[in-house]
Amino acid sequence: MLTRSRPNLSVSTVAPPARLRPRKGPESIVRAFEGIGAAWETEAFEVRDVLEQEDKVAMFGSFTYRGRKSGVDITSPFSLLAKIKDGKIFFVQFLEDTFGTSGTLGRPRT
Numbered sequence: 001m002l003t004r005s006r007p008n009l010s011v012s013t014v015a016p017p018a019r020l021r022p023r024k025g026p027e028s029i030v031r032a033f034e035g036i037g038a039a040w041e042t043e044a045f046e047v048r049d050v051l052e053q054e055d056k057v058a059m060f061g062s063f064t065y066r067g068r069k070s071g072v073d074i075t076s077p078f079s080l081l082a083k084i085k086d087g088k089i090f091f092v093q094f095l096e097d098t099f100g101t102s103g104t105l106g107r108p109r110t
Contacts, residue, residue: 029092038068039067039068039069039105040065040066040067040068040101040104041065041066041068042063042064042065043063043064043065043066043073044062044063044064044075045061045063045064046061046062046063047059047060047061048060048061048062049061055083055084055085056081056082056083056084057081057082057084058079058080058081058082059078059079059080060077060078060079060080061077061078062075062076062077062078063075063076063078063096064076065101065104066104067104067105067106069105069106069107070104070105070106070107072103072104073104074097074100074101074103074104076096076097076100076101077096077097078094078095078096079094079095080092080093080094080095081093
């Protein structure tokens, strides 16, 4: 995806193919949050709604991250869907403004 505001940004920069493959095992969730913590400092995280339906739970809200390298803030809505089987989470899908958050990963702006 190319835009006028970020002409050198490609889809593979925002979402490399490796990120698109499903991850497996409880360790993958831990690694995902470790990666988030390494890239961003969480300034705010607010859950606004939680819905439950049989074996599924959905959360909706917003967060504000600050890029650790860039110092740039981003506020984004998010949604999270978790599916539960035998009392354990076996599927998680997290949606956010990936394009916006990826813009905070670079060097500090002057």
